[in-house]
Amino acid sequence: MVAVSKRYSALLRRIMVSQSAMNSALEIAKAADAIKEPMRCEHRPGITGLQSLLRETTANEVADPVRDFDKIAEFLAQQTSVKGESIMAVAVFLLSHATADDVFTGACDLAIDLDPGAWVSDLNMERKVTLGTLRDKGTSGVFAGELEKLRQQLAAKALHSRAELFFRHVKIRHHPMFDPGDARFLRVSKLKEADDLRNIVLHGTGAAEMELEEANRMMLFLHEAAITAMRSLANAYHLPMEWSILFGNDGGQNRMEGHQAPEGSL
Numbered sequence: 001m002v003a004v005s006k007r008y009s010a011l012l013r014r015i016m017v018s019q020s021a022m023n024s025a026l027e028i029a030k031a032a033d034a035i036k037e038p039m040r041c042e043h044r045p046g047i048t049g050l051q052s053l054l055r056e057t058t059a060n061e062v063a064d065p066v067r068d069f070d071k072i073a074e075f076l077a078q079q080t081s082v083k084g085e086s087i088m089a090v091a092v093f094l095l096s097h098a099t100a101d102d103v104f105t106g107a108c109d110l111a112i113d114l115d116p117g118a119w120v121s122d123l124n125m126e127r128k129v130t131l132g133t134l135r136d137k138g139t140s141g142v143f144a145g146e147l148e149k150l151r152q153q154l155a156a157k158a159l160h161s162r163a164e165l166f167f168r169h170v171k172i173r174h175h176p177m178f179d180p181g182d183a184r185f186l187r188v189s190k191l192k193e194a195d196d197l198r199n200i201v202l203h204g205t206g207a208a209e210m211e212l213e214e215a216n217r218m219m220l221f222l223h224e225a226a227i228t229a230m231r232s233l234a235n236a237y238h239l240p241m242e243w244s245i246l247f248g249n250d251g252g253q254n255r256m257e258g259h260q261a262p263e264g265s266l
Contacts (some may be wrong), residue, residue, distance in 0.1 A: 009242035011106045018099040019223040022092045029088035089215035096219040103226035104162045114237050160191035173232040184224040
């Protein structure tokens, strides 16, 4: 139980750190207007060859390299700002998805460790085992090996599939303050939407783009999904919390035996 508690607390800490970092990243991205003027200055004559290029490639009667340079520099600054916001939004979404992905993998591992018998029904019961294997490993060893294979298979599944399987074994416990209409309320179908969006962002054609507001909504949903997995696990198995790990203070002896974390944090 001590080992499980440490792994549980480490996963919860990852969610907390990730959400804090992603919130900070989005706040920085919202201040993108402040970088437009510095970016405009970066395109002044002497710093780039833009003005020289205009002079070489346009006729004087068509474009004035001095007059039109300011317009082009302003356009480039605007585009740099917009692209910067989109890149930050995409990064926040992908990193939040990665956090939720790792947490659900860890949650499944912990659930299997805490109640391996409950997961036997997910094994391939038609698998043939030789008498030699049964002699060497025994019945318990054979099942332990099959459960290990199941862990590896789970890690390869999509996030929403893993979540669906996890909540088949661990009763879901939503945040008491979130009703089904809240955007953060966990639905496996919405996790599938997040998986689909991730695939489009990573494997779609062209440059990935995303609005900051969309990234913020997805970030809050994915982190709440991860916390819901932790909350449900703690409630099902009454896990003690390693507060020293949760708050990054491994030197302290702060484990609370038999107590869950405060309701507000989970």
